[in-house]
Amino acid sequence: MRPFEEEFALLNETLQEMGALVARSVHRGVYALVEKNEDYAHQVIRDESRIDQMEIQIDDLAASLIVREQPVARDMRLIVAAIKIDTDLERMGDLSVEIVERAFSLMRQPAFPEVIDFTEIANLVESMVLRAMEAFAKRDAQIARAVVTSDDGVDESRKKIRQQLIGLMERDATLIPRALDYLIVVRSLERIADHATNIAEDVIFLAQGVDVRHRALEVA
Amino acid sequence: MRPFEEEFALLNETLQEMGALVARSVHRGVYALVEKNEDYAHQVIRDESRIDQMEIQIDDLAASLIVREQPVARDMRLIVAAIKIDTDLERMGDLSVEIVERAFSLMRQPAFPEVIDFTEIANLVESMVLRAMEAFAKRDAQIARAVVTSDDGVDESRKKIRQQLIGLMERDATLIPRALDYLIVVRSLERIADHATNIAEDVIFLAQGVDVRHRALEVA
Numbered sequence: 001m002r003p004f005e006e007e008f009a010l011l012n013e014t015l016q017e018m019g020a021l022v023a024r025s026v027h028r029g030v031y032a033l034v035e036k037n038e039d040y041a042h043q044v045i046r047d048e049s050r051i052d053q054m055e056i057q058i059d060d061l062a063a064s065l066i067v068r069e070q071p072v073a074r075d076m077r078l079i080v081a082a083i084k085i086d087t088d089l090e091r092m093g094d095l096s097v098e099i100v101e102r103a104f105s106l107m108r109q110p111a112f113p114e115v116i117d118f119t120e121i122a123n124l125v126e127s128m129v130l131r132a133m134e135a136f137a138k139r140d141a142q143i144a145r146a147v148v149t150s151d152d153g154v155d156e157s158r159k160k161i162r163q164q165l166i167g168l169m170e171r172d173a174t175l176i177p178r179a180l181d182y183l184i185v186v187r188s189l190e191r192i193a194d195h196a197t198n199i200a201e202d203v204i205f206l207a208q209g210v211d212v213r214h215r216a217l218e219v220a
Numbered sequence: 221m222r223p224f225e226e227e228f229a230l231l232n233e234t235l236q237e238m239g240a241l242v243a244r245s246v247h248r249g250v251y252a253l254v255e256k257n258e259d260y261a262h263q264v265i266r267d268e269s270r271i272d273q274m275e276i277q278i279d280d281l282a283a284s285l286i287v288r289e290q291p292v293a294r295d296m297r298l299i300v301a302a303i304k305i306d307t308d309l310e311r312m313g314d315l316s317v318e319i320v321e322r323a324f325s326l327m328r329q330p331a332f333p334e335v336i337d338f339t340e341i342a343n344l345v346e347s348m349v350l351r352a353m354e355a356f357a358k359r360d361a362q363i364a365r366a367v368v369t370s371d372d373g374v375d376e377s378r379k380k381i382r383q384q385l386i387g388l389m390e391r392d393a394t395l396i397p398r399a400l401d402y403l404i405v406v407r408s409l410e411r412i413a414d415h416a417t418n419i420a421e422d423v424i425f426l427a428q429g430v431d432v433r434h435r436a437l438e439v440a
Contacts, residue, residue, distance in 0.1 A: 059304075063296040070290050076283040080303055084279075087307045094414070166400070170393040176386055183400070187407065194314070 004075050007068070011061045012137060015082055015089075018054040019133035021047055022092045023126050026192055029099035030122040033185060036107050041100045051093035058086040081202045085136060088195040092129065095188045095195075102181040102188075109178050114168060116182050118189075121157035124150060125189045128196035135200055141207035147200035154193040161186050224295050227288070231281045232357060235302055235309075238274040239353035241267055242312045243346050246412055249319035250342040253405060256327050261320045271313035278306040301422045305356060308415040312349065315408045315415075322401040322408075329398050334388060336402050338409075341377035344370060345409045348416035355420055361427035367420035374413040381406050 025044045032041035062079045065071070071079065106112070128147050135144035165179045165186075245264045252261035282299045285291070291299065326332070348367050355364035385399045385406075 059300050063293060063300050066286055067291070067293055067296055071287070073283060073287055076287055080279050080283050083300055083303050084307050087304050091311075166396055169389065169396050173390040173393060176389050176396075180386070180403070183403075184407070187404070191411075 004069055004071055007065055008075070008078065011058060011065060011079075011082055014054060014058050014061060015085060016133055016137055018051060018058065018086060018089050019129060021051055021054070022089045022096070023129040023133075025051070025093060025096035026099075026126050026129060026189075027122065029096040029103070030118050030185075030189070032100055033103035033106065034118055036103070038104075038107070041103050044096050044100045048093045048097050051090060055086045055090040059083060077206060081136070081206050084202055085199050088198050092192045092195050095192050098188045099185050102185050105181050106178060109181075112175070112178050112182075113172075114164070116161060116164065118161070118185070121154060121161065121186070121189055124154050124157060125193045125196070128154070128193050128200075132196040132199040132203070135203040136206075139203065139207050141204045144200040144203040144207065148197055148204075151193055151197050154190060158186050158190050224289055224291055227285055228295070228298065231278060231285060231299075231302055234274060234278050234281060235305060236353055236357055238271060238278065238306060238309050239349060241271055241274070242309050242316070243349040243353075245271070245313055245316035246319075246346050246349060246409075247342065249316040249323070250338050250405075250409070252320055253323035253326065254338055256323070258324075258327070261323050264316050264320045268313045268317050271310060275306045275310040279303060297426060301356070301426050304422055305419050308418050312412045312415050315412050318408045319405050322405050325401050326398060329401075332395070332398050332402075333392075334384075336381060336384065338381070338405070341374060341381065341406070341409050344374050344377060345413045345416070348374070348413050348420075352416040352419040352423070355423040356426075359423065359427050361424045364420040364423035364427065368417055368424075371413055371417050374410060378406050378410050 025047050028040040028044050028047075031037055032044065062083050066076070066079060069075075128150055131143055131150075132147045134140070135147060162183065165182055169176050169179045245267050248260040248267075249264050251257055252264065282303050286296070286299060289295075348370055351363055351370075352367045354360070355367060382403065385402055389396050389399045
């Protein structure tokens with residue numbers, strides 16, 4: 001390994017740890033919602049502070065690495081990507097807390113008369129987060145492109161749940177506040193997937209050294 | 221000015237330009253919705269590509285500035301903040317496009333029977349974006365703290381619109397799909413305000429040289 005790579009390893013390790021924690025928060029947030037599990041909900045809220053701290057830690061590691069190593073342009077791009085990725089991960093942590101807030105709101109209301117199946121969308125989104133981080137660790141554009149593509153699956157899944165909820169609201173107006181809670185969860189998951197897509201696009205940009213962000217699929 | 225400050229000026233200028241364009245997109249997005257103005261809607265979509273390009277441009281400026289100037293730790297923090305801010309601004313551009321997508325959806329449906337007044341929330345959010353960017357330009361923690369505080373006003377405004385829309389849905393189920401479009405717009409505006417708050421917290425962090433992100437109000 002080049003000296004820079006060695007120095008960068010610690011930064012990447014922290015970033016990977018942050019990514020894993022975020023993926024866990026997404027998983028736990030949805031579990032808290034579906035199973036009305038308060039322990040998981042509180043865990044997500046506790047982990048958000050940790051995630052926030054990790055963002056600051058990674059930015060500081062990045063800044064001091066730059067000052068110390070004076071990296072060449074190519075390495076600089078890697079560090080810039082790390083800073084952008086921790087920003088995205090921190091937002092995902094916030095969104096997990098939003099899911100948990102809807103879970104608490106739903107726990108306070110009567111049980112919903114129909115099962116809303118979040119398994120598919122939650123699994124997809126969680127895996128997008130993990131795969132995006134893996135793509136960064138390996139600087140692997142192929143994995144990154146698969147992440148970008150799986151956003152379509154999230155979209156499909158989101159539409160299905162949305163239609164189910166609209167149907168229920170139309171049939172029974174008393175369900176509207178609870179259905180809106182579920183709709184917010186769906187939107188939060190969709191937005192977490194967007195952030196994972198951002199990360200994947202950063203990796204494609206890095207791996208190819210060309211400018212594919214914001215038009216990843218045309219190039220792919 | 222120190223040499224670094226001179227070099228940084230171009231980066232900040234581009235960032236300010238990006239911020240102004242984003243604020244304009246927020247304004248135009250809401251205007252497109254309220255006035256069913258297709259020209260404004262298309263303008264927002266066109267400007268999103270420009271915003272995306274500016275993100276890349278600012279990251280590149282930041283990276284080359286670092287490589288060339290080998291800045292000290294304090295200046296590094298400023299550059300790291302710029303990279304984080306362009307990430308937030310880019311997300312706001314996406315959210316403006318989401319508003320426009322809901323505007324197009326509503327244009328295709330019958331006129332809504334009740335006026336939903338977005339004036340207050342849109343003005344608040346637009347001003348948060350502009351003030352957050354001003355706070356960064358001046359590295360002024362006081363302006364930044366005012367931005368963080370005005371997020372409460374957005375929250376109030378959001379709740380009012382949300383209650384109105386829920387009431388309408390409960391009374392007339394045929395309004396549900398259109399009301400959901402409006403609710404998505406409210407949420408997009410709220411999320412734009414969150415990103416402006418992020419930027420303001422970055423500025424407080426910079427201006428005070430202490431670690432106030434994620435707990436800005438406790439310290440303030």
